Amino acid sequence: MNIEDIKRPENIVYKRPTLLTDTVMHYCPGCSHGTVHKLLAEVIDEMGIQDRTIGISPVGCSVFAYNYIDIDWQEAAHGRAPALATATKRLCPDKYVFTYQGDGDLASIGTAEIIHACARGENIVVIFINNGIYGMTGGQMAPTTLLGMKTATTPYGRDPKLNGFPLVVADMIAHLDGTAFITRQSVHTAAAARKAKAAIRKAFEYSGKGIGLSFVEIVSTCNSGWKMSPVEANKWMTENMFAKYPIGDIKDILKK
Amino acid sequence: MAEKILMKGNEAIAISAIRNGVDGYFGYPITPQSEVMETLMKEKPWESTGMVVLQAESETSSINMVYGGASCGKKVMTSSSSPGISLMCEGISYIAGAELPCLVVDVMRGGPGLGTIQPSQSDYTQVVKGGGHGDYRNIVLAPASAQDMYDFVDLGFELAFKYRNPAGILADGIIGQMMEKVEMHPVKPRRTAEEILQVAPWATTGKPSSRERNIITSLSLDSDIQEKFNQKLKEKYDLIRRNEVRYSEFQTEDAEYLLVAFGCASRICEAVVEELRAEGIKAGLLRPITLFPFPENEIAALAKRVKSIMSIELNLGQMVEDIRLAAAGTSCPVGFYGRQGGNIFTPEEIVAEFKKFNNLK
Numbered sequence: 001m002n003i004e005d006i007k008r009p010e011n012i013v014y015k016r017p018t019l020l021t022d023t024v025m026h027y028c029p030g031c032s033h034g035t036v037h038k039l040l041a042e043v044i045d046e047m048g049i050q051d052r053t054i055g056i057s058p059v060g061c062s063v064f065a066y067n068y069i070d071i072d073w074q075e076a077a078h079g080r081a082p083a084l085a086t087a088t089k090r091l092c093p094d095k096y097v098f099t100y101q102g103d104g105d106l107a108s109i110g111t112a113e114i115i116h117a118c119a120r121g122e123n124i125v126v127i128f129i130n131n132g133i134y135g136m137t138g139g140q141m142a143p144t145t146l147l148g149m150k151t152a153t154t155p156y157g158r159d160p161k162l163n164g165f166p167l168v169v170a171d172m173i174a175h176l177d178g179t180a181f182i183t184r185q186s187v188h189t190a191a192a193a194r195k196a197k198a199a200i201r202k203a204f205e206y207s208g209k210g211i212g213l214s215f216v217e218i219v220s221t222c223n224s225g226w227k228m229s230p231v232e233a234n235k236w237m238t239e240n241m242f243a244k245y246p247i248g249d250i251k252d253i254l255k256k
Numbered sequence: 257m258a259e260k261i262l263m264k265g266n267e268a269i270a271i272s273a274i275r276n277g278v279d280g281y282f283g284y285p286i287t288p289q290s291e292v293m294e295t296l297m298k299e300k301p302w303e304s305t306g307m308v309v310l311q312a313e314s315e316t317s318s319i320n321m322v323y324g325g326a327s328c329g330k331k332v333m334t335s336s337s338s339p340g341i342s343l344m345c346e347g348i349s350y351i352a353g354a355e356l357p358c359l360v361v362d363v364m365r366g367g368p369g370l371g372t373i374q375p376s377q378s379d380y381t382q383v384v385k386g387g388g389h390g391d392y393r394n395i396v397l398a399p400a401s402a403q404d405m406y407d408f409v410d411l412g413f414e415l416a417f418k419y420r421n422p423a424g425i426l427a428d429g430i431i432g433q434m435m436e437k438v439e440m441h442p443v444k445p446r447r448t449a450e451e452i453l454q455v456a457p458w459a460t461t462g463k464p465s466s467r468e469r470n471i472i473t474s475l476s477l478d479s480d481i482q483e484k485f486n487q488k489l490k491e492k493y494d495l496i497r498r499n500e501v502r503y504s505e506f507q508t509e510d511a512e513y514l515l516v517a518f519g520c521a522s523r524i525c526e527a528v529v530e531e532l533r534a535e536g537i538k539a540g541l542l543r544p545i546t547l548f549p550f551p552e553n554e555i556a557a558l559a560k561r562v563k564s565i566m567s568i569e570l571n572l573g574q575m576v577e578d579i580r581l582a583a584a585g586t587s588c589p590v591g592f593y594g595r596q597g598g599n600i601f602t603p604e605e606i607v608a609e610f611k612k613f614n615n616l617k
Contacts, residue, residue, distance in 0.1 A: 051462045056324070066471045072460035074327040075473035076320065077350050083317040084324030088460070090308045091280050091330045095462055113320070116313035 017041035019050060023067045030230025032220035033062055035187040036129065039197040040100075041069050043204055053096040054088055056081040058110075060102035061135040079110025082117035085124045096204055098125035104134045107143040107167045114169070121178025121212040125203045128169065128215060130245060131222040139225035143167040146244055151225070166244060170217045174251040180212035182251040186219045186242075188234040199249075211253065219245045259440045265405040266432040269335060269361055269425070270295035272409035273307070277446040278359075279330035280308040282321035284340060287373040288429040289363035292335040305446055315340040319347030319360070326356035327472040329452040329459030331413050335361035337429075338379050339370060341387070348422055349388030352489075353474025357416035357456075359409065360394070361425045363432035366598040374598020375429030377519060380574035383426050384547045391486055393493050395423040395500065396547040398518040402436035410444070417455060419496055426547060428570065430520040430600070502545035503554055507533065511540025513614060514558050516579055517568040518544050520600075525568050527603040528610065537616060547575070552582040559583035559590075564614055566591040568606055 019041040027033045044053050050071055057065040059078035066073035076084045081099035089097040106114050106128050117124065133151055134140040140153040144166050148157040158166075174182050181203055185196035196218060203214035219241050223233035249255075263271065269292050273281060283293040293311060301307035308325075312318035318334045325332035336344060341362045351358055364379045366372035386392045395415045397408045408425045416423040452459060463469045476482040507529050508514065517525040522543035532539040542558065544551050559565060565588055567576035576592040583590050593609040595601045611617065 051464045054328075054460045054462060063475060066469075066473065070463065070469055072463045072470045073472070074324060074460055075354075075471070075475055076323070077346055080316070080320035080323070080347070083312070083320035084327065086310070087280060087282060087308075087321035087324035087332065088328055090310065091325050091328055091332070092461070112313055113317055116317065 017045055019045045019070045021068055021070050025068060026064060027061065028224045030221065030223040030233060031061070032131065032187050032218060033129065035193055036127065036196070036218055036220070037065065037068050039187070039193060039200055040127065042197060043201045044069070044071060047201070047204060049096050049204070052094065053098070054092070056084045056088070056097070056099040058099070058101040058105035060105045062100055062102060062129065063136070065100050079105050079108070080113055081105070082110065082113040082122070082124070082126065086117055086120070086122045089122060089124050096125070096207060098127060098204070098207075100127045101129070102135070103128070103130045103132065103142040103144040107169050115173065115176075118173040118176045118179050118213050118215070123207050123210050124213055125207045126213065126215045127200070128217040129220050130217055131220040131225070132241060133222050133225040135222045135225050139222075144245075146240055168245065170215060170250050173215060178212050179215060179251060180253050181206045181214040183215070183249045184217040184219060184245055184247055186237070186247055188221065188237060192247075206254070217245070219247065260437045261440060262435055263402060263438050264291055264433055264435050265399070265402040265427060266291035266363065267295045268402045268406040268438050269409060270299065272406040273333060274299055274301040274305060275440065275443045276410045276413065277305065277331065277444040278307055278333055278409070278413070279446055280310070280321075280325045280332040282310050282312050282318040282325070282332065282334050284312050284315045284318050284336065286315075286337045286340045288365055288375070288432050289335050289337050289361070291432070292361065307446065315343040316347065319344035319351075322358050322360070323347055323351050323354070323356065326351060326358045327354070327460050329456030329461060331447070333359035333361065333409075335363065337363050337365045338367050338376070341379060341383065345382070345388035348394065349386070349390050349392060350474050351422050352386070352388075352392035352394070353390060354472050355420040356422070356472065357413065357420055358422050359412040359416060359425070360422060361427065364426065364428040366596065372598035373429070375520065375570060375600065376596070376598055377428055377521065377570040378572070378574070378596070379426065380547065380569070380571060383424055384550075392489065393421075393496075393548050395419065395421055395496060396426050397424065398426050398545060398547050399431050400519055400522050400543065401431070402434060402438050405431060406438045407441075410441075415500060419492055421492065421496070426519070428520055429598070497549040500546060501549045501551050501554070503551040504543045504545060506541040506543070508540035508542060508558065510538055512538040512563050513540070513610070514562045514565045515539060515541045515568055515610070516544070516555065516565060516575070517541065518547060518575065521568050521570055524601060524603055525606065528568075528606045531603055531607050532610065539610070544575075550578050550582070552578065555579055555582040556586070559586040559588040562588060564589045564591060566593060566610060566613055568601070569594045570596070570600065572596060
C-alpha cells in the first residue's frame with residue numbers, strides 16, 4: 001500500500017478545515033480564539049453553508065476574524081455587531097448570520113445592542129468569547145473580570161466597591177423571551193472543544209429555524225493578559241472562571 | 257398628469273422610500289421627524305414591497321443596522337433629528353470608511369444639547385463637513401419643499417450608490433412638518449438579488465466558490481495603506497465636487513445684491529427678493545441644493561459682479577464660512593443674518609437687516 005492509497009478521503013480522521021485561510025493568525029500562543037475559529041470553520045463547512053453565511057467581527061482581539069475564515073464578513077464598530085447582524089438577517093432571511101464578540105465588545109460597550117437583539121428574538125448566532133479581560137488594548141478590566149482579579153486598570157485586584165461586580169450575560173439573557181438556545185462552553189481540552197463544536201452547530205441549526213437568538217459563550221483564556229503560561233491559564237480558568245461562569249446549557253427552548 | 261397628494265415633508269420621505277424600492281428603514285423616535293417611521297409602520301410596506309422597517313433601541317443601533325444592511329448591497333436608510341444625528345456620527349464615519357451607500361435624513365432642530373424641538377439649520381457644519389471622526393464627506397441634499405423631500409430620497413440613493421458614499425438629506429422642522437402637494441413619480445421596484453450582484457459586487461451576499469470573500473471593513477493598521485485610502489477618498493470627493501453641484505437661482509441675471517440661503521430659509525428669501533425688487537433694489541437669490549458639493553464656483557463668479565453677498569441661515573452663521581471661502585480673492589463683502597433657537601425670521605426682518613448691511617434706505 002502506498003501513501004496515496006492511505007490519503008483517501010474516507011481514511012482522513014483529522015485535517016485543517018477547508019474554510020480556514022492560509023493567513024497566519026495574529027493570536028498569542030495559547031489563546032482560545034484560534035480553536036474557536038477552527039470549530040466555527042468546521043461547522044460552516046460541514047453544514048455546507050459557506051455561500052449562505054455572513055460573519056460580523058467585533059472590535060477587540062478578534063477584529064481580524066475576517067482574515068481567517070473564508071466567508072463574507074462585515075467588520076462592526078465596537079459593540080455594534082448585533083445591530084449589523086439584525087439588519088443583515090432581516091434583509092437576507094435566507095442567510096446564516098453570526099456575530100463573534102469578546103467580553104468588552106459584547107458585555108460593556110455593546111450591552112444595549114446584544115440585550116435588544118435578544119429581546120427582539122433576532123434569528124442570529126452570537127459567539128461570545130469571555131476571557132475576563134481586554135486583550136487587544138493591553139489587559140484592562142472587562143465587565144466579566146472576576147472579583148480580586150488583577151488587570152492593568154485593577155492593579156490591586158477588582159474591588160466591588162470601586163469596580164462593581166462581574167456581568168453574567170448568558171444568565172441575564174436567558175430571561176428574555178427572544179432567546180432560543182444559550183450555552184456556555186470552553187475549548188481547553190479536546191473533549192471540551194468537541195462539546196463546544198456541537199453547541200456551535202446547534203446554534204447555527206436553531207438560527208435557521210426562525211425561533212430566536214442562539215448564544216454560545218466560550219469561557220476562554222487570555223494567557224498574555226493574565227500573565228500566565230498557556231498551561232497555567234487553563235488551570236486558572238477551570239479553578240476560578242468556571243466557578244463564576246459554569247459550563248453547560250442554560251436554555252434550550254426545543255429541549256423537551 | 258401624475259397624482260398629487262397633500263402630505264407633510266416627513267410623510268413624503270416615508271412614501272417616497274416605499275415607492276422608490278428602498279429595502280430597509282431603521283429608526284428611533286425623535287421630534288420633529290417621528291412621522292417618517294410612523295408613516296412607514298402605518299403603510300406596512302413589508303406586505304407590499306417586502307421593505308423591512310424596524311424601530312431600533314437607539315440611534316446608535318439604527319445607524320449600525322444601516323451599516324449592516326448597506327454591507328449587503330441593500331438600499332437602506334434612517335432618519336433622525338439633531339441630537340440623534342450626533343449619536344449616529346460614529347456609524348456614519350464607519351460607513352464612509354467602508355465606502356458604503358446609504359441615506360441619512362436629518363430634520364434639524366435647535367441645539368446645542370437637547371436644545372429645542374423647533375426648526376433650525378444648526379447642523380450645517382456637522383453634516384456637511386462630515387460629523388464623525390476622520391477625513392470624510394457626506395453628499396448632502398438640502399430640500400426646500402415636501403416635493404424635494406420626496407424627490408431627494410431617490411436622488412440620494414442614486415448618488416450614494418454611484419459614489420459608494422453616505423448621502424444625507426439635511427432638512428429642518430419646517431420642511432418636515434409643513435404640508436404641501438407632492439407629485440408621485442412612477443414606482444420603482446426593489447432591486448432583485450441578481451440586480452444587487454450587478455450594482456454591488458462588493459457586498460456581503462454570501463461567498464460562492466466563484467469569487468474571493470467580500471469583506472466590509474474600515475480598518476487598516478498600516479499607515480501607508482491608510483494614507484493611500486485617504487487619497488482615494490479625496491479623489492472621489494473631488495469627482496463629486498466636479499460632477500454633482502446642484503443649485504437654483506432666483507432673479508440673479510441682473511442682480512446687484514446676492515442672498516444665499518438653503519432649505520426653508522431660501523423659501524423665505526424668495527419673498528425678500530420680491531420685496532426688495534418692488535422697492536427698486538436689484539436683489540437675487542442663490543439656493544444651494546447640494547451643500548456638499550457646495551456651489552463654490554457659481555458663488556465665486558457672482559461675487560465678481562455683485563455689490564455684496566448675504567448669507568441667511570437659521571443658525572449663528574455656518575454656511576457663511578463656505579461663502580467667504582468661495583468669495584475670497586474678490587472684494588465682495590460677505591454678510592450674515594440668522595435667527596436661532598427655533599425662531600424663524602420674517603421677510604421684513606431680513607429686508608431691514610439687508611438694508612443695514614448694505615447701507616441702503
